[in-house]
Amino acid sequence: MKWAVSSMVGAPTLNGTAGSLIAVLDAFLVNGFATKAVDSAQVTSGVCRMAITGASAAVDHCVIQLAGVTGSGAVLNGLQRVKTAAASYVEFACDLPDGPLTGTITFKIAPLGWEKVFTATNVAVYRSQDPSGTRMHLRVDDSSAVNARIVGYEDMSDVNTGVGAFPTSLQVSGGGYWPKASAAGLESRAWTLVGDSRSFVLHAHTASTSKGASGCVWGFGDFASLRSGDAYACALFCASADVAALTVAQTNAMEYSGVSIAAAYLSRSFTGLGSAVAARHGSESFAPADGVAGAVASVAVPQYPNGAGNSLVLSRKVLVEPSIAWRGRVRGVHLPVQACHAAFAWLDMVDGAGDLVGKKLLAVKCGSPAGTASQGVMFLDVTGPWS
Secondary structure (H helix, E strand, O other), X not given: OEEEEOOOOOOOOEEEOOOHHHHHHHHXXXXXXXXXXXXXXXXXXXXXXXXXXXXXXXXXXXXXXXXXXXXXXXXXXXXXXXXXXXXXXXXXXXXXXXXXXXXXXXXXXXXXXXXXXEEEOOEEEEEOOOOOOOXXXXXXXXXXXXXXXXXXXXXXXXXXXXXXXXOOOOOOOOOEEEEOXXXXXXXXXXXXXXXXXXXXXXXXXXXXXXXXXXXXXXXXXXXXXXXXXXOOOEEEEOEOOOOOOOOOOOOOOOOEEEEEEEEEEXXXXXXXXXXXXXXXXXXXXXXXXXXXXXXXXXXXXXXXXXXXXXXXXXXXXXXXXXXXXXXXXXXXXXEEOOOOHHHOOOOOEEEOOHHHOOOEEEEXXXXXXXXXXXXXXXXXXXXXXXX
């Protein structure tokens, strides 16, 4: 389970130009980014400290990919979760005897390990490599300055040809929308990506000011189906129109409890028959009226903090086939059921409690693509595993 944000040193830029979202997705899903040379590395009492010169992209709790360690320390090559990142060093826990590491050592922000199976100018098709998942395809047409057009496919034979599209052309002609920027231009936008080998979540704030103060959350990949052996448990969250410059709540976005709106596209029904299903999506607990996570105040939900435990109350997000079935839960996503959005900022890290004890939860501000003030908040599990 890995995550990355636009504020990391050397992170790719999302802006109002064609291809910028593909550059971000390539870095996060496939390649990693911001390779950094290590001056020296020493293991002391179960912690490896890597000395560096100049800033690195690493931040506390992120996952890096280590390379170049030789000798007995070569077992450390690969993925490591950062314990502490500072201006002159990066630390992670390890199970090796005290002593220096040898080799020409480097690290980078680790990719999810997905593959880019087809490509054309400003078009890319991505797929999970995890054999335990559905391994459905995500086609991203990033030819526009302000939106990418998104379609999931059960299978594809080339960059333009696939079967089992979701959404279908009748549901959203030309594919769904992932907004990038409120207007064309080179000004960078705030983004957050969190995911694992089977699904990922994209938070994008299209405003060029007040970066990270709002935005919307989209996503693609497997969900936790309530049906055992569900071969079609894959979902795409996307807008159904160009919303890149809007400052009002988006009912298609993942932060919205749209119990009366069918807006998340599933590859098929739980029966395995037919074509794509437009599912409703809401919070599993307390189920207030439709609204943005962290901004709903109702007699059905507790105040923040919850008086009985001075706590933040979180809910899983569920997917419902309208009038047919509660299909499953969105993996790694947790919605507050309190009016608490003003209490949290973008990238605040919260310690999980109860069923989430031992996990770190990353706050992302949301509510509208181009909003510049707090409108909502949701939390993404950056520790894992997702279930």
